[in-house]
Amino acid sequence: MSTPSPIPAAAQAATAEHCGHGLVLTKVTDRRGSAVWKATGHKGTAALKVGRGDGADITAREAAALAALKTDYFVGGGVTHGAAWLLTDWLEGPSTWEVFAPVRTDGAGRERALASAADLCGAVAGLHSKGWVHADLQPSHGIHTATGVELIDLAWAWRPGWDQGDDFNGGMTHLLSPELAAAIVTGDKPVVVTPAAEIYALAGTIWTCATGTWPLDYKTAGIDPKASTPHELRRHIATGRIPVQAGRPWPDLQDVLLPVLLDDPTNRPTAEELGTTLGGV
Ligand SMILES: Nc1ncnc2c1ncn2[C@@H]1O[C@H](COP(=O)(O)OP(=O)(O)O)[C@@H](O)[C@H]1O
Ligand SMILES: [Mg+2]
Incomplete structure (x- = not known):
């Protein structure tokens, strides 16, 4: 058995x-410089992430954030020969995107989807109450386990004073609030990610899970996102002039999310408030 393994010893x-x-x-x-394996043995199941090249610093920062946050599912991590690794307990359960699959197919499973969206808000509220932001919320980064929602991929998780690294671009471009996009476009570091900017990404995540499309209607704004670089896209988003998609497959839910996506950051609810409102839809 002499196959070279990309997994450090x-x-x-x-x-x-x-x-x-x-x-x-x-x-x-x-x-993007890191790989994740599902590891199963007789004692348990884990997720092993290994980052190399640009991914090494990012993976090392994720391990440090999980340790700083005393995250229950964190097992360990290290840096060796230019690679960084991170071991976490395997979180059993669907992502938010997966929970919403029946909703996107034929409008089924709305009650469960709403409860999951509220749970996701609760997990984000918990992080915010500790003074942290996830900074890369997206439909696949909430895992709905039997005991609650866990947020994964905390590579960009941040609190004031925390090393953000040089490559932070605001997380998922399509879920960037206009003000965060503008902050990134300036190139100034560190990029301050406010809880309000994160609430935009949270609402955008739930919108995407419910409708199957990113919130912004690039086409109507005359933008081809596939032909644009992420930097160009951020410049467009920063104008705040790209309309939100017109499709309304779930009006009651979208009526709650729409103002979060359109209003001033100062008018956005907290994660806790958004969760409470969603619970009442
Ligand atoms: N602890 C975990 N439990 C279950 N699945 C995980 C875990 N960590 C990662 N994954 C799976 O691996 C995928 C990629 O992990 P992620 O941390 O998002 O890496 P990337 O930086 O490549 O986006 C996730 O979408 C999820 O499916
Ligand atoms: Mg990810």
Whole structure:
């Protein structure tokens, strides 16, 4: 068995120690400088993330954020020979995107979807109450487990004073609030990610899960997002002049989210308030 492994020996050992014998590693994703494996052994199941090149610093920062936040599912991490690794307990359950799948197919499962959206708001509220922001909320970054929602991919999680790294671009471009897009366009660091900017991404995440499309209607604004660089797209978003998609497959829910996407940051609800409002839809 001399196949070179992209998994550092220390990460392999920690994973084996945590999951037990009969370890099986299955690759889940491999993109933008980091790869995630699902690791299963006789003692348990874990997620192993390994970052290399540009991904090494980012993965190391994620491990540090999980440790700083004392996140329950954090197991360990390290840096070795230019690679960084992060071991977490495998979170069993669908992502918010997956919970909303029946809603997108034929409008079914709305009650469960609403409760999940409210739970997601609760998880974000919990993070905000500690003085942190996730800074990369998106439909796949909330996992709905039997015991509640866990936020994953905290690579860009931030609080004032925390090392943000040089590459922070605001998280998922399509879910950038206009004011955060504007802040990134200036190039000034650190980029202050306010809870209000995160609420925009939170509402945009729920909107996307419910409708299947990102909130902004680029086409009507004459923008081809596929032909634009992320930087160009951020400049457009920063104008605040791209309309929100006109489709209303779930008006009652979208009526709650729309003002969050359109109003001034100062008028946006807190995550807790948004969760309460969604609970009453
Ligand atoms: N602790 C975990 N439990 C369950 N699934 C996970 C866990 N960590 C990562 N994943 C899975 O791996 C995917 C990629 O992880 P993520 O941290 O978002 O990495 P990336 O930086 O590539 O986006 C997630 O969308 C999820 O499906
Ligand atoms: Mg991710």
